[in-house]
Amino acid sequence: MRKIIKGNTGDWEIVIGLEVHAQVISNSKLFSGAPTTFGAEPNSNVSLVDAAMPGMLPVVNMECVRQAVKTGLGLNAIINKKSVFARKNYFYADLPQGYQITQPAGQALVGEGVVEVNMGDYIKKVRIEQLHIEQDAGKSIHDMHPRKTFIDLNRSGVCLMEIVSKPDIHSAEEAGAYFRKLRSIVRYLETCDGNMDQGSMRADVNVSVNRVGEGLGTRREIKNMNSIKHIENAIAYESMYQVKTLEAGGTIDQCTLLWDINKGETRVMRSKEDAHDYRYFPDPDLLPLVITDEFIEDVRKTLPELPDAKRERFVKEYGITDYDADILTQEKYRADFYEEAAAGKDGKLVSNWLVSELLGILNKNLIELENSPISAKQLGELVGLIEDNTISGKIAKQVFEVMFETSKDPSVIVEEKGLKQVTDTGAIEAIVDEVIAENQAQVADYQGGNDRIFGFFVGQVMKKSQGKANPGIANKLLKEKLG
Ligand code: ADP
Ligand code: MG
Secondary structure (H helix, E strand, O other), rough: OOOEEEOOEEEEEEEEEEEEEEEOOOOOOOOOOOOOOOOOOOOOOOOOOOOOOOOOOOOOOHHHHHHHHHHHOOOOOOOOOEEEEEEEEEEOOOOOOOOEEOOOOOOOEEOOEEEEEEOOOOEEEEEEEEEEEEEEOEEEEEOOOOOEEEEEEOOOEEEEEEEOOOOEEHHHHHHHHHHHHHHHHHHHHHHOOOHHHHEEEEEEEEEEEEEOOOOOOEEEEEEEEEOOOHHHHHHHHHHHHHHHHHOOOOOOOOOEEEEEEEOOOEEEEHHHHHHOOOEEEEOOOOOOOOOOOOHEEEEEEEEOOHHHHHHHHHHHHHOHHHHHHHHHHOOOHHHOOOOOOHHOOOOHHHHHHHHHHHHHHHOOOOHHHOOOOOOHHHHHHHHHHHHOOOHHHHHHHHHHHHHHHHHOOOHHHHHHHOOOOOOOOOHHHHHHHHHHHHHHHHHHHOOOOOHHHHHHHHHHHHHHOOOOOOOOHHHHHHHHHHH
């Protein structure tokens, strides 16, 4: 769905394309045996290849290739049996080789694919242009010394996947949802950990605007975004900026931008005029990468059930809504948690308790489901107690709160606090009689034809029983006695 910007001179549409960098999960780097552990002592994960000592030769780490192919299959993309490594030449202190080994456009390991993004009231399809693998650069640290810059080469040579979308995205919300979906997919696949605050996943965001019905406008590229919220804010700002500029008679020049979080605006980093000429050429140290059908099929066998398939299965198997199934399958851990809790239970009830209650309270307390004080098994047990009428839904809420505080099993809490539902008809009948005796005016009113007052009697019975009376039995007895 295109979000239209209403300008002073007419309607504009926004066009967005994302280049997402995702760090591959692998023990060692793309072309060397150095480890990739996060947070290691600076310059401790560096081999002679990563430090670009003269005469060192890169050797492709096939585990990285396998991970990229797996991701490509997860993105419903074409896998290219032959791809090429090229040198992208530029000078920077944290790039000791003086070039980055990457794959050029059109010669990447993974070709066109498509990602489906659930936008709630519609499904957005974002086409993938390509996925290529490349080396990450090192890191320059400017804030440790007043005059010196420090270089940490631990990241140098780590394998990145760059996932390039077509310019199919038409609002900030779609861009955010697309990124979230990509993250969900690579985390399911275990090809990237998706840790954005550690820089494992980041995006370059290309934005342009054009008058409705006209061709694509000139794009500006916001570099290195590592938060979904910032991506959305930056797009909202940048698209408005471009519309205002064009409507004021200005022009948009292609350039690279930074998002200034504090000011909430984009700032030009470099213009395309002085853009580097990277002088791409095939890396003479590396043969074209050739993989076999057998290799691809082997990788295909390792694919897990992905979020889309899981969502459909949840709807069918558990009878839950598409909306709930979508929430439950966004994270694999969440989906597994649900299935463990729902085993042998009413899937809909478990889904309600997980989505509205547990995820709600965790969110409020800024706790991840991984650290939930209530386990999947315990949540399932709680629902079981409701199903077999040991407790009512209302009492279950009380039990749930105690579970959250204490991590105790629900059955223990019900026992300790004496919360078991009263299903003994005789006991409930006694309460019903009391309620009728004490509320003669209301009885007369009801018997005079005011049906709406029936709920009042039920409420009184529940109150007197401290919520423990079985509501079904209470209802039935009241109906009988009131006539
Ligand atoms: P480059 O090689 O300069 O990075 P590409 O043609 O590969 O350029 O495009 C990079 C990204 O920019 C892609 O994600 C693409 O979808 C996006 N893009 C291309 N044209 C536009 C446009 N007019 N508006 C917004 N995004 C665009
Ligand atoms: Mg680019």
